[in-house]
Amino acid sequence: MSLEPAFVLHTRAYRNTSLLLEILTRSHGRLGLVARGVRRQRSPTAALLQPFRPVALDWRLRGELGTLRQVEPAGQPLALHGRPLISGFYLNELLLRLLARHDPYPGLFEAYLTALERLTMPDFDEAVALRTFERDLLQMLGYGLPLTHDLGGALLKPAQWYRYDPERGAEPVANATAAGLVVVGATLIGLAQPLMTAEVARASRALMRAALQPHLGSKPLKTRELYARFPEKGAF
Numbered sequence: 001m002s003l004e005p006a007f008v009l010h011t012r013a014y015r016n017t018s019l020l021l022e023i024l025t026r027s028h029g030r031l032g033l034v035a036r037g038v039r040r041q042r043s044p045t046a047a048l049l050q051p052f053r054p055v056a057l058d059w060r061l062r063g064e065l066g067t068l069r070q071v072e073p074a075g076q077p078l079a080l081h082g083r084p085l086i087s088g089f090y091l092n093e094l095l096l097r098l099l100a101r102h103d104p105y106p107g108l109f110e111a112y113l114t115a116l117e118r119l120t121m122p123d124f125d126e127a128v129a130l131r132t133f134e135r136d137l138l139q140m141l142g143y144g145l146p147l148t149h150d151l152g153g154a155l156l157k158p159a160q161w162y163r164y165d166p167e168r169g170a171e172p173v174a175n176a177t178a179a180g181l182v183v184v185g186a187t188l189i190g191l192a193q194p195l196m197t198a199e200v201a202r203a204s205r206a207l208m209r210a211a212l213q214p215h216l217g218s219k220p221l222k223t224r225e226l227y228a229r230f231p232e233k234g235a236f
Contacts, residue, residue, distance in 0.1 A: 003072060004025050004057050004058070005025065005054065005055075005074055006023045007054065007112065008021055009030070014034060017040050018035060018037060018038065018039060019035040019039060019046070019049060020032065020033075020034060020035075020065075021049060021068065022096055023057065024095060024112060025104075025109065028104055029101070029104035030100070031102065033057075033065065033067065034068065048073055052080055052116060053073070053077040055074050056071070056073075058070040078120050079120055083126060083230040084120065086227050088119055089223050089226070090221070091112065094133075094134070094221075095112070095137075097215075097217075097221075105140045107136075107140060111137070111140070125201065127201035127205070128198055130201070131191070131196060131200075131201040131205070134212060143166075143211070143215065145211055146169035146170070147191055150171060151168060151170065158184070158186040159186070160184070161173050161175055161176050161183070161184055162182065163178055166211035167214075170183075170188060181210055183204070183207055187203045
């Protein structure tokens with residue numbers, strides 16, 4: 001039997017001894033599963049069903065919710081602490097809010113794993129990890145940002161200021177004080193690169209918030225409240 005690579009995104013208590021799981025799988029996307037009996041005192045399974053721990057799963061699916069049948073470790077837990085831990089929960093919350101169940105997106109599992117691994121690296125910029133994942137997630141969901149040409153079809157210029165609409169694209173404006181969401185061309189060009197710089201990641205924070213907001217809805221993200229405890233770097 002082949003087990004499916006997965007990560008647990010969220011858990012909550014279910015009845016007396018079980019858990020409801022939201023998981024991200026490599027081939028099947030987001031799934032909801034019932035893990036029966038794992039909250040019993042001597043259950044060895046509960047320790048595996050934690051966020052940021054690679055696992056391999058087997059389940060039986062009936063309707064919206066499936067039943068977990070087997071779980072095995074598939075690697076060491078990713079060590080996230082402090083700000084990176086909040087950022088990891090932020091990634092999980094994005095997936096829970098933006099992904100429908102049973103809708104696979106090729107490459108998303110790998111993008112998520114890469115983002116988590118980057119958050120464990122002391123020398124990797126946290127803002128770059130977050131902005132890269134946000135950008136790639138929007139692209140995979142079909143909401144990719146126009147980052148190469150302006151509304152008139154001309155290539156973006158690094159020194160030009162643009163009013164940016166995440167759905168329509170960039171409109172040239174006279175200067176940075178123009179109305180709307182205004183960014184310099186170098187930020188948009190840098191955001192399109194496979195690995196952006198830390199400067200671009202920080203400069204594009206407001207842009208990415210604006211791009212995500214229509215898909216997240218009006219309900220605030222819980223992790224943004226948690227992240228307020230770590231305001232010094234502004235990666236969020």
